[in-house]
Amino acid sequence: MAENKERIGVYVCHCGTNIAGVVDVEEVARWAKENLGDQGVVISKDYKFMCSSLGQDMIQADIQKEGLTRVVVAACSPHLHEKTFRVAAERAGLNPYLTELASIREQVSWVHKDKVVATEKSKAVVAGAVSRVVMHEPLEPIIVPIAEPTLVVGGGIAGIQAALEIANAGHPVYLVEREPSIGGHMAQFDKTFPTLDCSACILTPRMSEAGTHPNITLLTYAEVEQVDGFVGNFDVTIRQKARCVDTDACTGCGICEQKCPKKVIDDVFEVGLGYRKAIYTPFDQAVPKYPVIDRENCTYFEKGTCRVCEKFCPTDAINFEQEDEIIEINVGNIILATGYDLFDARRIPQYGYGRLANVFTSLEFERMTNAAGPTSGDILLRDGKTVPKSVGIIHCVGSRDRNYNNYCSAICCMQSLKFAHLVDERTSATVYNFYIDMRTPAKDYDEFYQRVLDEGTLFVRGKVAEVTDAARISGEEGKLIVQVEDTLAGKQRRIPLDMVILSAALEPRHDAYETAHKFGIACSANGWFTEKHPKLDPVATMTEGIFIAGAATGPKDIPASVSQGSAAAARVLSYIERGELALEPVRAMINQEQCSGCRICNDLCPYNAILFHEDQMVSEINQALCQGCGTCVAACPAGAITGTVFSDKQVFAQIDGLLFLEKSALVPEMA
């Protein structure tokens, strides 16, 4: 090690009392100066807030006046302030990669209590960082160009919003939706809380704008099959499922749908409450207007005869021979707005859904209240005739329940209040809300709660134990009886009702994990897409160029989904406008002189970034494809592969540094 050549500055941050409250920061700074001089430490200081402009100014002044060649900052996690100090170093003329941030807050002061032990561990962490920084090399960020088009996956309100924002800024967008029409869950609703706007009235203008926008290529009834590449340059393979309808010829007149003799229960849009035909558009305002033939249920595909739609089509648009089409596109950024699935209420058998006819899910009730729905907006029991005289709405079905999902589904309280209002408005029924806690924390939400209270809806605080049709006392015969502990009154109650609505949880899409894997992003333990930062970067992911929006990131109502759609679009637009992006130069490289041509690394690379030159019998890493995981570096038997930022030398040096202290200095802290 050429220690004397280097002039290293060590800066130990107090972080107010966050670090200094547990770690003796002055002692760490003193110790580093006294003991790490051999490694090149010439300055060691402590300061109240290193990240403040005064702290940064101090480091910059030292770099310039004292001729520092490397800088170690002992402070918080590099995930918070690594960039801050790199930029500070750069401003003072030092290559930004000749800095190292040692985490003595997240990894020391916040997780340990004993001051002596925490101070000793901080010294070890600083020693590790000093040893390591000596091995750092000056690097330049990798500049990648950003392709202009954007892919938006999911045509619900979040995806539509994102697509429109980008398209309106003048950039091309591919909007991919797996159902035959865009619209998502919002298209199924009748009213939206708290304003009671008609859902279709506010959604369909956006849908048709997306459908006709010159910058938006709408690919419905299509799914992303494969994603290759990286930010700025993703190659995406999309399967356009065969509609069996020639969209150039189809006028969307709907005659085929009228004439089709095959009725199919609509499990998707009408959630099983209504029927559609084998050739269909999911709903009247569908975008695009072209129908699809459901090949699994079409009589022609089942039996080989029928072709009624073909006979009646005035423009000869029906094409039974149409096959799935593979579309390949290149995009710079991707926004995932794939939405949620509704919790399957059958999983809570004591609530009787699927067994007791007049127990409905929230989505079924949404369809029932919708004027275009199966009952034309009338609130009726399962027999399709009887108007209920009493209705109970159960909150938190599958949410805030450790047996199913711990989280709060965020929308159910407001949705249940909306249901209560709609029942009150359209019937004379008594309405009960069974809730655990009432959560109405957004603009005009609590006012809506007050309104529903004033309308005379009854509220019972308690978790419903059971919904049953087993009558025990008179007045219960033929009714659904809700057994609940009324925690405010402190007693058990049995409430006979005609109809029960289950406000079911919002869950991640059943295939959320596969989607995340396909796009190279992570899911939380619950299965929601993971943000880059839950507070400060809620629509970005750990993977550059992949953004997330809407309920795919966690339960969200419409305003929040729309905000996220716009936010994700803003992030993408900033990349497009810049035209290029500077990436961390974390890459692997092969020294071809040392490469033995064994090809062990070739198959280890998940990005197929390693090519083998048959003529020279050596491998080479494509720097644009390499993501810097370092697996090949560790695997190379010849030691011919180097990883920048995480080289063998750096890791070995850090190990040495971490073990620099006598381990006897450790004393027991935890009993």
Added chain:
Amino acid sequence: MTKDFEPLIIGFTCNWCSYRAADMAGTARLKYPPNVRLIRLMCSGRIDPSFILKALAGGADGVLITGCHPGECHYLEQNYKALRRVKLLKRTLAPFGINPDRVKLVWASAAEGVKLAREIGVFVEEIRELGPLNWPARSTPEINPVVEEVEEVAG
């Protein structure tokens, strides 16, 4: 076993999951034993068996390797490669007289600060049971060449 033996553990963490889990443990002010010192790698797949040998030869009593859960690797599937390497290395350790249990692989996602803190606590107690390794001091003629080789690779 020394009565007041405090194990020294080097932990290798993945930048995308377990390092963030460690950050999360900190943010949530969870407490775990101070015996572990962490090194950040980009991926558990970066783990080179010589890192582990270097740590043990340099005075660590145990090595903890943490990565993303199977199927959740940030680099698609490199944690499986870490799994294979660690298994092979453990088989190699036994002939040196080193209990393979001194090396442990744990999966911890970025959301699992609680799990990481718990696993660190468990591993510290496991190593405490095994006692000090003292590899450099105990080294015999059979082991010396290995240590030297590791040192050599280390530069």
